Amino acid sequence: MTGKDVPGLMEAKDSIPAGTKINVTFLGNEDLEMRVAAAKAVRDLGFLPVPHISARRLASRGQLEEFLSRLKDAGATESVFVVGGDPTTPEGPYEDSYDVIRTGLLLDYGVKEVSIAGYPEGHPDISNDVLWRALEEKSLSLSQQGLQATILTQFAFDTDPVIAWIDQVRARGINSTIRIGTPGPAGIKRLLGFARRFGIGANAMIVKKYGFSLTNLMGTAGPDTFVTDLSALLAADAKAGPATEGSAHGPVKLHFYTFGGLLATADWAREYTRAQS
Template sequence: MKGLPVTDHTPLLEDFSLEMTGKDIASLREAAPAIPADTRINVTFLGNEDLQMRVAAAKAVKELGFVPVPHISARRLTSQGELEEFLAALQGVGASEHVFVVGGDPEVPAGPYPDSLTVIRSGILQSYGVKEVSIAGYPEGHPDIADDVLWSHLGDKVSALREQGLGHVVLTQFAFDADAVSAWIDEVRSRGVDSEIRIGTPGPAGIKRLLGYARRFGVGTSASIAKKYGFSLTNLLGTAGPDRFVTELADLRANVSDPSETRIHFYTFGGLLATAEWAKNFRDGK
């Protein structure tokens, strides 16, 4: 693995964040020695998980010396009561200060929250100790939402969080195209959004799995991803890491004046240890 010969890529990785599911507690404990203290670790809100699993994962993150960022999936919530029960449980284990509020996958909302903005505007978050809210960004677009709508929603959410005195972070869907991501960051800043930005990218993972997730979220074609990410479609049984993506993004952002920080967020696909070790090795130039 080659380090960057000119650009210092450290700023992107010096405070990276990770993602886990409610089922990954054992994997987190295994990976903990390789993860820097106070690393943000997002905990998903999936349909096949329940409140107890999500809270147990957030508690484990906290107990291991990291910063839990539990997800709240607006369209999966069946009622205000369910939202408050979840937040109360998170607060009870010291894991409610940072949350990621996202619309979620269901086509039809299960309850009163059709989108993340509705949850934010409810005023409920602060009552349970929330101090900072992450919101979604889509550098390569969304397969079901027009770009102008995405930009409008982003601005509305940032404005609502500012009005409520809450910190705000833009956390993006995973991306493969560094050029598109860099242009998107510039557009975010031109719209007056000064939030910290965390750019989502897959950690080292199997190529078939990467392409499967990319198809699910409408992120490019297999050929374009292979070209940008630097792997061969003739070796679908192999693995790929974000080496090229991180290197190219660091090059593109090296001389850009940015009012706030830009960091990397890794979607680990269960590979917490592999991702943490990759980040350390890459920073060390190995």
């Protein structure tokens, strides 16, 4: 959710299980008060806030400390998501999320778990070599500080690159929980707009596999097929046993991008879970 989504959270609260992690973004057009108020609202409603810390949007170390201090006062520093952020030029001393992590400040303000970004289909502006090196460096730094790490990925339409990427993460000795990003139900045009922005594969074959067609952009698409197929692939490898190549995927969970709104995503997740039981 964004800082402006508190009314949407209030609308969706009865459809979201207690204790659910809800990420709170760090957008350039929202201020400190709005971000902290949103994180506090998440906490007050019985969920676990995961505030984003956008490295390139921080103008100074003092601004980072002020944000962490306010979040701590709101009881919202147990889990955070540290990202590089969108600005091409950093607004302060932090070039990327690794710069924030290695300050050591997160521990000082009660942080226990840090989510870091993963890109199964790469990043349009960052080479794969740089992405892998950054993931390894951040994972190592968090481990050395005694902080739990979770890898939260960009969303995808195709399970094949996701599974291949998970295999590569594990091959590098990184055993953290991976939360695979997937959009909740949303308008097809909106989904494709985000896909283009983030460099996500969306050709005719891929989106058909996901569950919609490029010839009809007026409807809504949900992640039913993607989640079902991903679950089946992970379950099949688990049954194959640890001695089978590619079977050791470790802990893998989901993270929903609520492009269509918190309530629509929460209702989808509840109905999907009910249908599987």
